Amino acid sequence: MTSVPAEYGLILAALLFAIGLAGVLARRNIIFILLSIEIMLNAAGLAFISAGSKWGQADGQVMFIFILVMAAAEVSVGLAIVLQLFHRIRTVNSDEANTMRG
Amino acid sequence: MLDYLWLIPALPFAGFIILAVIGARIPRPVAAAIGAGSVGISALVALGIAAAFITAPPHGHVYTQLLWGWISVSGFKPDIALTIDALSLVMVLVIAGVGFMIHLYSTESMAGEKEGYSRFFAYMNLFVGSMLTLVLADNLLLLYFGWEGVGLCSYLLIGFWYKDPANGRAAMKAFIVTRVGDTAMAVGLFIIYHNLGTLQIHEVLVRAAQQWPAGSTLAIAAAALLLGGAVGKSAQLPLQTWLPDAMAGPTPVSALIHAATMVTAGVYLIARTHVLFTLAPQVQLAVAVIGAATLLLAGISALTQWDIKRALAYSTMSQIGYMFLALGVGAWSAAIFHFMVHAFFKALLFLSAGVVIDALHHERDMFKMGGLRLQLPLAFWCFLIGSASLSALPLITAGFYSKDLILWETWTSASGGPWLWAAGLAGALLTSIYAFRMVFLTFYGKPHSEAPRQIANHSGLRIRIPLITLAVLSLIGGFVQLPETLGNLPLFSEFITTALPATVAMSSTSSEGTMQSLSGSVSLFGVFIAYIFFLYNPLYARNFVEKPFGYALHCFLYGGWNFDRLYDALFVRPLVLAARANKRDVIDLLYRLIALLHIVSNHLLSAAQSGLVRRYAFGIAIGAVIIIGMVVLR
Numbered sequence: 001m002t003s004v005p006a007e008y009g010l011i012l013a014a015l016l017f018a019i020g021l022a023g024v025l026a027r028r029n030i031i032f033i034l035l036s037i038e039i040m041l042n043a044a045g046l047a048f049i050s051a052g053s054k055w056g057q058a059d060g061q062v063m064f065i066f067i068l069v070m071a072a073a074e075v076s077v078g079l080a081i082v083l084q085l086f087h088r089i090r091t092v093n094s095d096e097a098n099t100m101r102g
Numbered sequence: 103m104l105d106y107l108w109l110i111p112a113l114p115f116a117g118f119i120i121l122a123v124i125g126a127r128i129p130r131p132v133a134a135a136i137g138a139g140s141v142g143i144s145a146l147v148a149l150g151i152a153a154a155f156i157t158a159p160p161h162g163h164v165y166t167q168l169l170w171g172w173i174s175v176s177g178f179k180p181d182i183a184l185t186i187d188a189l190s191l192v193m194v195l196v197i198a199g200v201g202f203m204i205h206l207y208s209t210e211s212m213a214g215e216k217e218g219y220s221r222f223f224a225y226m227n228l229f230v231g232s233m234l235t236l237v238l239a240d241n242l243l244l245l246y247f248g249w250e251g252v253g254l255c256s257y258l259l260i261g262f263w264y265k266d267p268a269n270g271r272a273a274m275k276a277f278i279v280t281r282v283g284d285t286a287m288a289v290g291l292f293i294i295y296h297n298l299g300t301l302q303i304h305e306v307l308v309r310a311a312q313q314w315p316a317g318s319t320l321a322i323a324a325a326a327l328l329l330g331g332a333v334g335k336s337a338q339l340p341l342q343t344w345l346p347d348a349m350a351g352p353t354p355v356s357a358l359i360h361a362a363t364m365v366t367a368g369v370y371l372i373a374r375t376h377v378l379f380t381l382a383p384q385v386q387l388a389v390a391v392i393g394a395a396t397l398l399l400a401g402i403s404a405l406t407q408w409d410i411k412r413a414l415a416y417s418t419m420s421q422i423g424y425m426f427l428a429l430g431v432g433a434w435s436a437a438i439f440h441f442m443v444h445a446f447f448k449a450l451l452f453l454s455a456g457v458v459i460d461a462l463h464h465e466r467d468m469f470k471m472g473g474l475r476l477q478l479p480l481a482f483w484c485f486l487i488g489s490a491s492l493s494a495l496p497l498i499t500a501g502f503y504s505k506d507l508i509l510w511e512t513w514t515s516a517s518g519g520p521w522l523w524a525a526g527l528a529g530a531l532l533t534s535i536y537a538f539r540m541v542f543l544t545f546y547g548k549p550h551s552e553a554p555r556q557i558a559n560h561s562g563l564r565i566r567i568p569l570i571t572l573a574v575l576s577l578i579g580g581f582v583q584l585p586e587t588l589g590n591l592p593l594f595s596e597f598i599t600t601a602l603p604a605t606v607a608m609s610s611t612s613s614e615g616t617m618q619s620l621s622g623s624v625s626l627f628g629v630f631i632a633y634i635f636f637l638y639n640p641l642y643a644r645n646f647v648e649k650p651f652g653y654a655l656h657c658f659l660y661g662g663w664n665f666d667r668l669y670d671a672l673f674v675r676p677l678v679l680a681a682r683a684n685k686r687d688v689i690d691l692l693y694r695l696i697a698l699l700h701i702v703s704n705h706l707l708s709a710a711q712s713g714l715v716r717r718y719a720f721g722i723a724i725g726a727v728i729i730i731g732m733v734v735l736r
Contacts, residue, residue: 024719033715094715101713 009050016043030085030092034078041071103154106147107167107184110194111238113144114231118224125220134209137223141205141230145198152191156597163187163600164304166240180301183240188601192438193237193370196445200362201230203568207453208354210564211460222262226358229255233363237370242291242301245371249287249335252364253280259359260351272350279344283334287371290327293320307377316381325382328375329389336368336422338396343665345419349411353456356411360418361449366441369425373434376602380432386517390430394525397423399663401532405539406660409466410455413540416662417492418448420529424508427526431518433511434602435595439583440504442594446579447491447501450572454484457561457569458544468543475545480561482545484569489541491576493534493629496622503580505530507595509621510585510614530621534628535635542637586614 016039023036045064052060082092089096117140125133155165169182186194205226212222232251239245254277261273295301297320298309314321332338337345345365349356359365372379372389379386397420404416421444428437458474458481459466475482491501509526512518561569583594595604635643646652658664 021723025716025723028716097715098713101711 003053006050006054009053010047013043013047013050016040016046028093028095030082030094030097033094034075034082037078038071038075041067041074103150104160104165104186105167107151107165107186107238108169109147110144110151110198111184111231111234113140113147114227114234116140117227118231121220121224121227125224128220130213130219133220133223137220137227138202138205138209140227141198141202144230144234145195145202148191148194148198151186152195155186155191159600168240172244177299178295180241180243182244184238185240185303186238188598189370189373189438190237190601192442192598193366194234196442197230197233197237197362200445200449200572201226201233201358203572204354204357204362204449204453205230206564207357207456207568208352210562211354211456212352214460218262222259222352225255225258225262226355229259229358229363233367236367240302240304242294242303242306245303245374246287246291249331249367249371250284252335252367253277253284256280256348256359256364259355260348262351262355266350269350272347276344276348279341280334283331283341286327286334287331290324290331293324293327297324303374307375310381311377314381317383318381321378321381322385325375325378325385326388328371328378329385329392332368332371333392334368335371336365336426337419338368338392338422338426339399340665342396342400342419343662343669346412346415346662349409349415353411353452353459356415357449357452357456360415360452361445365418365422366425366445369422369429369437369441372426372429373438373602376429376434379429380603383517386430386432388430390427390512390518390522393423393426393428393430394522394529395423396420397427397529398525398532401529401536403659403662404536405532406656408469410459410468410471410540410544411452411466413468413536414448414451414455417451417533417536418444420533421448421492424505424526424529427512427522428508431512431515431522432603433508433515433518435598435604436504436507436511438598438602439594440508443491443500443504443576443579446572447488447499447576450484450569450576451488451492453565453569453572454481454488457481457565458485468540471544472547473545478545480566480569484573485545486541487573487576489537493537494530494621494625495534495629496618496625498577500576500578500580502622502625503583503585506585506618506621507583510617513617527621527624531624531628531631534625535632538629538632539636542632546637547640585618 020036020038020040020043023039024033027033027036045067048060048063048067050060052058052063085097086092117136120136121133128136164185164187166183166185169184172180172182205223208222208226212219215222229252232248232255234248236245236248236252239248257273257277260276261270263269264273291301294306294310298306298313300306300309310321310324334341348359351359379389400416400419400423404413404420407413407416421440425437425440425444428434428440458471458478461474461478461481462471465471487499491499494501494505496502509523509530512526513520513523581591584591647656661667
């Protein structure tokens with residue numbers, strides 16, 4: 001069985017990360033920002049798995065499990081904050097939530 | 103008994119702390135009991151110590167009590183230590199004793215105050231405590247501590263009725279003018295420590311006598327700077343301007359400042375450091391000349407005052423001038439003797455004037471009084487006795503013995519002479535004129551105002567006891583020092599000689615008896631002049647004042663020889679002008695630049711806080727890229 005070279009996985013991870021980052025920076029809707037953060041997290045996870053499979057180590061997969069758990073927690077907290085925000089300012093546009101500006 | 107020495111200053115301080123902490127929450131009688139009681143017990147302890155000191159004098163007639171070390175920095179080691187010798191003992195007895203009388207009087211006379219009753223006693227206790235520390239201090243630094251405490255309390259008490267801005271100004275004036283002298287004194291202490299390596303008073307005097315030859319520059323500098331401090335505190339020329347304004351405070355405060363504390367501190371300082379002054383004969387002569395000039399200037403000014411308290415203030419300046427004159431000619435014990443007698447009669451005069459002022463509902467204008475001797479007999483007799491003692495009426499008053507001693511020793515002393523003596527004698531004439539001017543204007547003649555006023559005469563026991571005690575002391579206080587011609591019983595000067603050197607006298611051709619009859623008749627003549635001008639025919643004085651020249655002279659003298667205006671033009675106005683010109687402080691520009699820098703960077707940084715989450719994320723991303731780039735491309 002011919003394995004996919006690790007570089008491909010890493011390049012895909014980098015692309016995904018860039019897409020996610022672009023989404024975080026470009027999107028105004030907080031829901032989409034959260035989605036983009038998920039993409040970035042998964043890109044990081046993919047990078048771990050690729051590296052792990054290249055060196056035949058389980059550590060990469062262990063780290064991915066951690067990332068998954070962290071992402072789940074983050075999403076639950078993040079969505080709760082989004083709900084609260086929506087209650088207060090009746091919008092999910094992150095640029096409108098700028099009462100903390102200096 | 104001598105071991106209880108520390109109690110003397112500690113008790114008033116304890117009273118101060120108690121009253122300052124819980125004074126507002128305790129009933130008035132308790133506050134009065136603490137305030138007067140602490141000083142009273144302190145006076146009792148002082149009496150006990152005096153008895154022990156006289157019956158069984160300690161070794162060398164000096165007793166030192168080391169309480170604890172204060173500072174110890176590379177050889178500089180002043181202690182909190184108290185020393186008592188004959189000089190301190192007399193001072194302590196007078197301060198605590200007369201201070202207690204004034205406290206007792208205040209418990210009743212201040213009862214009408216709506217607020218600040220316990221605050222008043224707290225300040226008074228601190229005042230007495232500071233003064234006791236001053237006279238008991240073993241080293242000059244502790245003395246300076248008491249010295250400054252006295253200055254602080256004078257500020258607090260002169261401005262006691264702080265709601266009137268004029269009182270606040272008078273308080274500040276007293277504080278600032280004495281500060282000039284205090285600064286000179288501090289510099290003097292620096293010189294002493296730098297050159298002699300100690301501030302312990304006895305050591306200073308011993309080392310100064312060993313290391314500094316007579317008339318050396320250092321001795322002159324040290325003595326002159328100490329004299330500067332003494333002049334400021336004792337309200338002598340040229341720093342005398344604060345004393346008349348200090349009358350803004352309550353009358354017991356004036357009594358305390360003038361009789362027991364504060365103004366006599368300068369006299370004590372000079373007497374205590376007498377060796378320095380002996381080493382600097384020029385400065386000692388300056389002391390005598392300052393005293394003589396002040397006693398004449400203040401005596402003449404006292405003649406023109408209409409405010410009874412201001413007249414008494416000028417009289418204090420004049421009497422302290424006598425003490426300075428005595429110190430200047432080396433008549434140490436005479437100066438201290440006059441200090442003691444002066445404390446008795448000046449406290450008596452102020453307290454009885456206080457009774458009059460209270461009875462007339464805070465009227466202080468003598469020309470609006472008159473004929474009060476029938477309505478206020480106690481105040482009249484006390485004021486009369488005080489005035490008689492002040493003007494040194496012969497034989498029966500204490501003032502006669504002390505003033506006569508000063509005049510006699512000025513005449514005979516090696517450093518005195520006819521000129522200083524003549525100034526003193528002229529001062530004696532002025533003294534009896536202004537003293538009896540006060541008596542005649544206040545208590546004799548017809549009531550000056552048209553409407554007969556309600557005289558509130560309800561002096562209670564706590565006012566009567568101090569008045570009568572002080573009146574008795576003003577009469578008999580002089581018998582502890584009888585001159586050669588009258589019994590020859592110099593108990594006081596023999597006692598003081600254990601601490602201060604005896605007067606260096608030169609052989610004199612004239613006899614003491616002639617001098618005494620001369621000064622006695624001068625003071626009687628003064629009373630006669632006062633009678634002619636202010637009672638027999640007041641028109642003489644009034645006609646003179648109504649002429650243009652007389653009026654100008656009156657104004658000039660009333661303003662205390664216009665020293666205030668002179669200082670205003672010389673110091674205050676240039677300073678205010680300079681301050682105005684430099685309103686935007688040049689040096690401040692530098693600091694303002696620093697402030698500006700921070701304001702600009704604050705604006706920049708606060709602009710970065712846009713509140714936009716995406717921009718923060720962008721910042722984080724850029725930062726991450728830069729850091730990773732640096733790591734990779736290194």
